Amino acid sequence: MSIITRSPFLFRxxxxxxxxxxxxxxxxxxIPRYDVERLGCRYTGSPKHADxxxxxxxxxxxxxxYLVEVLDELPNPFVVVAVGTCPTSCGIFRDSYAIEGPxxxxxxxxxxxxxxxxxxxxxxxxxxxxxxIWKQKIRNQK
Amino acid sequence: MSGFLKIAIRNLLKGPVTDPxxxxxxxxxxxLRGKLKVDASICTACGTCQEVCPxxxxxxxxxxxxYVHTTWYNTCCFCGNCEFFCPTGAIxxxxxxHTANTKEEKFKFxxxxxxxxxxxxxxxxxxxxxxxxxxxxxYPHINDEIKxxxxxxxxxRKKAAFERLYQ
Numbered sequence: 001m002s003i004i005t006r007s008p009f010l011f012r013x014x015x016x017x018x019x020x021x022x023x024x025x026x027x028x029x030x031i032p033r034y035d036v037e038r039l040g041c042r043y044t045g046s047p048k049h050a051d052x053x054x055x056x057x058x059x060x061x062x063x064x065x066y067l068v069e070v071l072d073e074l075p076n077p078f079v080v081v082a083v084g085t086c087p088t089s090c091g092i093f094r095d096s097y098a099i100e101g102p103x104x105x106x107x108x109x110x111x112x113x114x115x116x117x118x119x120x121x122x123x124x125x126x127x128x129x130x131x132x133i134w135k136q137k138i139r140n141q142k
Numbered sequence: 143m144s145g146f147l148k149i150a151i152r153n154l155l156k157g158p159v160t161d162p163x164x165x166x167x168x169x170x171x172x173x174l175r176g177k178l179k180v181d182a183s184i185c186t187a188c189g190t191c192q193e194v195c196p197x198x199x200x201x202x203x204x205x206x207x208x209y210v211h212t213t214w215y216n217t218c219c220f221c222g223n224c225e226f227f228c229p230t231g232a233i234x235x236x237x238x239x240h241t242a243n244t245k246e247e248k249f250k251f252x253x254x255x256x257x258x259x260x261x262x263x264x265x266x267x268x269x270x271x272x273x274x275x276x277x278x279x280x281y282p283h284i285n286d287e288i289k290x291x292x293x294x295x296x297x298x299r300k301k302a303a304f305e306r307l308y309q
Contacts, residue, residue: 094197112216113241121161
């Protein structure tokens with residue numbers, strides 16, 4: 001069994017979210033109360049460094065191209081986490097002409113965290129699950 | 143200087159502010175809107191929750207003699223409309239916020255309640271009877287007569303009510 005020596009980086013993208021989930025993500029990451037870095041991961045500013053992708057928003061027609069760009073730039077293996085009800089299944093925005101979601105259309109989503117918005121604790125749960133899947137993926141790759 | 147020392151000592155005694163979750167317990171507000179809990183013994187399968195759900199998370203389907211009430215959380219926006227509009231008070235939102243699920247569980251992440259039909263003692267037709275919380279809303283005083291009428295199917299109830307009038 002090999003030991004993973006690197007820590008995963010998180011990258012988040014807002015695809016037309018109402019900012020509710022983004023505020024919760026900022027809460028999980030930035031303030032010491034929920035501190036997602038305890039799990040051994042950090043936020044990064046570039047998708048090229050990212051191992052775990054957090055997506056918020058129902059993927060509007062305007063933001064779709066940016067999402068596809070980010071998905072192309074991610075290094076392998078990567079894990080995708082859908083944060084909120086919107087990317088998971090489009091929720092209340094389903095069947096709208098401006099929505100190109102859900103996220104399953106573009107990439108295999110590994111972890112779904114529904115909620116409107118999900119609690120910071122639920123997001124931490126999701127990230128913890130994503131970490132497990134990421135470790136498994138790296139083991140499979142070797 | 144003494145003010146600063148006071149704050150420093152107080153903070154030292156308080157310990158870290160970080161929430162111990164997922165390694166320990168966390169604070170959950172009592173009124174948090176989380177997963178649903180459907181009381182199948184009170185529910186009458188009227189379909190109000192399915193009608194008012196803005197995201198179409200609730201689905202009621204009849205299978206043989208049982209109404210199956212399904213809630214799929216991956217499209218639920220936890221607005222609480224179902225609880226607000228439920229005429230019987232069968233639906234209650236709990237404060238269970240654990241919603242993270244993997245892609246294998248995506249379409250299995252549901253709660254299911256089965257509301258079974260009952261047989262009319264007079265004609266033998268199957269129907270879902272009105273339940274006590276619903277009757278309590280419509281009648282100020284509930285006597286045994288009303289309780290006996292509750293057990294009959296709508297057709298037999300109509301007959302019984304008219305017979306009572308002309309006696």
